Amino acid sequence: MAKLKIRENYHQARWDEPIIYELSTPGERGILVPQPEKEIKDESGDILSSLPENMRRKDKPNLPEISQKHVLAHYLHLSQETLGSNLNNDISQGTCTMKYNPRINEKLATLIQHVHPSQDENTMQGILSIYYRFENFLKEISGMDRFTLQPGGGSHAVYTAASIIRAYHESKGELEQRNEVITTIFSHPCDAATPATAGFKVITLFPNEETGIPDIEALEEAVSERTAAVFITNPEDTGIYNKDIDEFVRIVHEAGALCFYDQANANGMLGIARAREAGFDMCHFNVHKTFGTPHGCSGPGTGALGVRDYLARFLPIPTVEFNGEKYYLDYDRPESIGKVRGFFGVAPVVLKAYSWVMMLGAEGLKEVAEISVLNNNYLQKKIEDIPGVDVWYARGRHRLEQVRYNWIELEKETGVGTDDIMRRIGDYGIQHYWTSHHPWVVPEPFTLEPCETYSKADLDEYAAVLERIAEEARKDPELVKASPHKCASNVIVKPEELNDPDKWAVTWRAYLKKHRKE
Known part of the structure; x- marks a missing residue:
């Protein structure tokens, strides 16, 4: 049996990566697209003139000008700052069944x-x-x-x-x-x-x-x-x-x-x-x-x-x-x-x-359900044993594929709540921890759904990390509250701005316009 290991020395890359438009240098190219040969141009004619006037661009598209090397480095940097199921122990999202997706199906x-x-x-x-x-x-x-x-x-x-x-x-x-x-x-x-x-x-x-x-x-x-x-x-x-x-x-x-x-x-x-x-x-x-x-x-x-x-x-x-x-x-x-x-x-x-x-068949689909329920009940037993954790409603009753837990006792004792733990868990290389839909009906909630794709070792590691964080909360609550310390993403300085539409910008051009840089 594999020895239980908490990733004590985990540290995620942090690149402070600019937006790709900020890396743009006029005239720089990643690839030079060859011009069509004269025979092809003569045969095809003026294709653009066949488009209606209102479908033709007035200006060239606003694309970043950047070399292949720097495009590759940019997106690799971003990928290193992203937690995901390919790299991390994520234990799904309660209510959402975020399981491993077979890569052959992507192909x-x-x-x-x-x-x-x-x-x-x-x-x-x-x-x-x-x-x-x-x-x-x-x-x-x-x-x-x-x-x-x-x-x-x-x-x-x-x-x-x-x-x-x-x-x-x-x-x-x-x-x-x-x-x-x-x-x-x-x-x-x-x-x-x-x-x-x-x-x-x-x-x-x-x-x-x-x-x-x-x-x-x-x-x-x-x-x-x-x-x-x-x-x-x-x-x-x-x-x-x-x-x-x-x-x-x-x-x-x-x-x-x-x-x-x-x-x-x-x-x-x-x-x-x-x-x-x-x-x-x-x-x-x-x-x-x-x-x-x-x-x-x-x-x-x-x-x-x-x-x-x-x-x-x-x-x-x-x-x-x-x-x-x-x-x-x-x-x-x-x-x-x-x-x-x-x-x-x-x-x-x-x-x-x-x-x-097709890969699973009828019996395989049933096994998916059985292992999901087995994993969930195993993880529930592990997490219920962590001091400070409670399971709201119907105590002692089995759940199916997920559980809504809470940290009410831990928060009362230490001041550390579920949002603090959500940030701290990333410092141990754990990808996912979900609280609940807002507004919270269950105080200080967290909701886990360990579906069929997680091993016993995954579940043991996840529970062990939560237990470690609960211990940290009692010994040094500010350590948890100030987290994350080892992740690419820092604490949001002004979280209230996430609810302010005037601060939102879904494209680079929209960002420039809102901040009057264009």
Whole structure:
């Protein structure tokens, strides 16, 4: 057995690296692009003149001028200042299943780099077949009848669900009446935010202190003829599984409303429990996470939304179909809510997830869930033994794939809180430590989800580092509060500016304009 080792002498590179535009030197080049030969120019003619006037640049693009060597050094410097799963022990992010992504799948995704969604569907039968087959996998895993892979992330899929619920009640002439959605405080924030964005009033249920989940009586009180749907995560972001979930569904259905199952926390249930058997009308998966593809943050991600057959007519267009001979895109769906994203989804993410499922098979998916739960319960036992740590709600009850802990006792004793520990943990080469969604319901929280890709040694190291930091907090609290000491990133001097839009700049040109340097 490998000896437990804390990285005492870890020290991350700190380059104080300028923005690449600040490294720019007029006239410097990384590569000289050869000019086209005269014969080619004569044959092609003046191509630019064929572009409409409003599509032509007035000025040359503002690109940095820098040599290859310095471009390489710049980005290598930045990479050395970045913590990540390739280099560090990260133990995932509670609620987000940030697991190791097989690199062979990244290679596979490059095979479709020349496929464009605007090309004739007859010329992209391969990727359409992947979409169709992966949808069938999700149908089997969840019990739903149809899926769309168009949404760009989990929250986007939940918003798509809210839009379909609007369309469903509108088709029955009940939308004006059914204007409320019920969720729970430890379901994901998007389960409240996206229905609100779709025009619904949101009612939030809080958990019973003893069980960690809302009482059935609280749900019965909230449900009425105004209820459009319930949006619920199970297990919630405490890791506690609601064993009465089918009873929740029955109560909502009896009121004439729909039930949406947020399955961003499905990593501990793959191949074990399905949304259909719990009675849900709809569910979603974070394909970019649960199915072994990078965490896309509603960018290069995919939120797969599944529905029962009576809701399939509302799915976004196009759907991917197969007529026995060829795969095709079906736009002829008059009751569809329309597009929710350009084209029909992020193909590389779907391909990676398809490959991940094919490599694992049905038994492998079940093993993913079993190891995730095993890892979580092992880590929970280790962390509960650290003085100053507590587990909020339902003490003594097993969690599934994550736990919401807290440092309340340590903070009272030393003044060191969870934000301080989050900064200090990087000094030991640990990449990830997540607190909670804001506002905090559980004081001084931290939420860990050690999914199936972490070894026992990883879990032991992570727990040992937290125990070391708790000891430091008692001996020298200012050491922890002043951290990080060995990381590339320092403490933010003015954290309040992160909430000031006037200080934000998402591009270099925007930065220059805001600071009146241009």
